[in-house]
Amino acid sequence: MSEAGAGEKRFPRCGERFPRCEERCPRCGEIVRSYRNPLLTVDIIIEVSGGGIILIERKNPPFGWAIPGGFVDYGETLEAAAMREAREETGMDLVDLKQFHAYSDPKRDPRGHTVSVVFTAIGRGSPQAADDAKNLQIFPFDRLPENLAFDHALILSDYFDMKAGYN
Amino acid sequence: MSEAGAGEKRFPRCGERFPRCEERCPRCGEIVRSYRNPLLTVDIIIEVSGGGIILIERKNPPFGWAIPGGFVDYGETLEAAAMREAREETGMDLVDLKQFHAYSDPKRDPRGHTVSVVFTAIGRGSPQAADDAKNLQIFPFDRLPENLAFDHALILSDYFDMKAGYN
Numbered sequence: 526m527s528e529a530g531a532g533e534k535r536f537p538r539c540g541e542r543f544p545r546c547e548e549r550c551p552r553c554g555e556i557v558r559s560y561r562n563p564l565l566t567v568d569i570i571i572e573v574s575g576g577g578i579i580l581i582e583r584k585n586p587p588f589g590w591a592i593p594g595g596f597v598d599y600g601e602t603l604e605a606a607a608m609r610e611a612r613e614e615t616g617m618d619l620v621d622l623k624q625f626h627a628y629s630d631p632k633r634d635p636r637g638h639t640v641s642v643v644f645t646a647i648g649r650g651s652p653q654a655a656d657d658a659k660n661l662q663i664f665p666f667d668r669l670p671e672n673l674a675f676d677h678a679l680i681l682s683d684y685f686d687m688k689a690g691y692n
Numbered sequence: 693m694s695e696a697g698a699g700e701k702r703f704p705r706c707g708e709r710f711p712r713c714e715e716r717c718p719r720c721g722e723i724v725r726s727y728r729n730p731l732l733t734v735d736i737i738i739e740v741s742g743g744g745i746i747l748i749e750r751k752n753p754p755f756g757w758a759i760p761g762g763f764v765d766y767g768e769t770l771e772a773a774a775m776r777e778a779r780e781e782t783g784m785d786l787v788d789l790k791q792f793h794a795y796s797d798p799k800r801d802p803r804g805h806t807v808s809v810v811f812t813a814i815g816r817g818s819p820q821a822a823d824d825a826k827n828l829q830i831f832p833f834d835r836l837p838e839n840l841a842f843d844h845a846l847i848l849s850d851y852f853d854m855k856a857g858y859n
Contacts, residue, residue, distance in 0.1 A: 553720040561766040562731050565807055599728040599805050603796040624794060627809050629770040638766050640732055642794050642809070 563629065563638040567607045568594030568677070570625065570684055571617065571648040573663055578681075579615055579652050580670065582660035587635055589674035590662075592681070594641065607644045615661060616653040619646035626683060633676040643680055730796065730805040734774045735761030735844070737792065737851055738784065738815040740830055745848075746782055746819050747837065749827035754802055756841035757829075759848070761808065774811045782828060783820040786813035793850060800843040810847055 570592055571579045580590040593614040597606040604622060611619050622644055629640040654661035664670065669681060737759055738746045747757040760781040764773040771789060778786050789811055796807040821828035831837065836848060 562729065563764055563766055563768075564729050565732050597730055597796075597807070599730055600798045601730075601796075602798070603794055603807065627770055627791060627794060629764075629768075631767045631769070640764070640770065640809075642807075 563631075563640045565597045566594055566639050566641040567597055567603055567610060567644060568592045568641050568680070569607050569611050569619065569622075569644045569646055570681070571611060571615065571619065571646055571652075573648050573652065577663040577665045579617070579648060580662055580664055580673075581614055581654065582662070583674055584659055587674045589672040589677075590664075590670045591674040591677050592643075594643075603642050604644075607646070611646070611648070614655050614659070615648065616655075617648040617650045620649055622646040625687070626680075628676055628680060630676060643684075645684065730798075730807045732764045733761055733806050733808040734764055734770055734777060734811060735759045735808045735847070736774050736778050736786065736789075736811045736813055737848070738778060738782065738786065738813055738819075740815050740819065744830040744832045746784070746815060747829055747831055747840075748781055748821065749829070750841055751826055754841045756839040756844075757831075757837045758841040758844050759810075761810075770809050771811075774813070778813070778815070781822050781826070782815065783822075784815035784817045787816055789813040792854070793847075795843055795847060797843060810851075812851070 568591075573579060579593060581593055582590050593611055595606070595610040595614070597603060601609075603624070607622060608619055611617055623646070625643045625645050627640060627642045631638045633639065633641070652661055652663065666685065673681070735758075740746060746760060748760055749757050760778055762773070762777040762781070764770060768776075770791070774789060775786055778784055790813070792810045792812050794807060794809045798805045800806065800808070819828055819830065833852065840848070
């Protein structure tokens with residue numbers, strides 16, 4: 526394209542396009558050039574010895590059981606975020622951490638567009654729920670709960686297909 | 693953790709932690725709660741018939757040859773972003789689009805922390821550089837240029853290892 530279209534912002538130095546969106550200062554209304562981008566998260570499918578995976582019951586909307594995870598910090602690798610979130614939410618250390626797949630459907634989180642890079646790992650240590658009183662439970666592969674939050678039913682279905690050699 | 697630490701912001705409704713960072717309004721100095729997150733990009737290793745991959749020579753810093761890619765828009769899936777960027781930067785449609793791996797080293801882009809989900813695909817159509825006059829060239833696998841931008845030398849090395857069955 527020869528010219529940037531209306532509303533299409535580009536980095537002034539390199540010409541690369543910014544993600545679209547403007548935000549306004551809540552006090553004075555000034556447009557703050559904070560271009561909107563999907564928020565990046567990690568989720569971790571943690572297998573434990575003896576079989577089964579760890580799920581956490583959410584105490585806040587969206588309700589249901591979820592694989593552990595959370596937001597990636599600026600300056601943090603995906604792998605470091607996965608290790609940190611697993612420790613914060615389950616008290617476990619991870620070994621054999623591997624990237625599985627990234628999920629990016631804009632409707633996967635009702636709170637806004639998040640893109641999750643999903644990892645698989647083996648958990649070491651005794652799993653325990655975080656102090657903010659979320660429930661934590663180990664579920665055998667063939668007896669997962671019905672009420673899975675976000676797109677975690679799809680993620681786990683893809684994971685079991687991969688384990689069975691279907692993709 | 694029982695209490696959120698100082699500077700650790702959480703979504704008021706669900707208690708999930710925000711990525712850290714505050715920005716101030718450039719006019720009035722008000723803190724705008726626009727928490728910083730790594731910016732999400734896609735890059736696409738496009739193979740063409742007859743062998744070889746498409747690289748684009750950057751006209752702006754960081755200089756060098758790069759695999760095509762760009763920022764993911766809010767509300768856009770990773771796969772849609774990959775198709776759009778390939779079309780914008782090379783004029784090609786993609787078939788057999790597959791996720792390869794995500795790269796997240798905070799130093800991979802000197803302009804700021806970007807996380808790239810890298811795809812592989814086969815390109816269809818005649819490749820042509822975008823109007824903003826970037827150079828485009830098909831390189832045989834065994835004759836890549838020396839000056840690759842970002843972490844694209846690592847990405848391509850991983851890709852060739854994968855093709856050779858090393859990982």
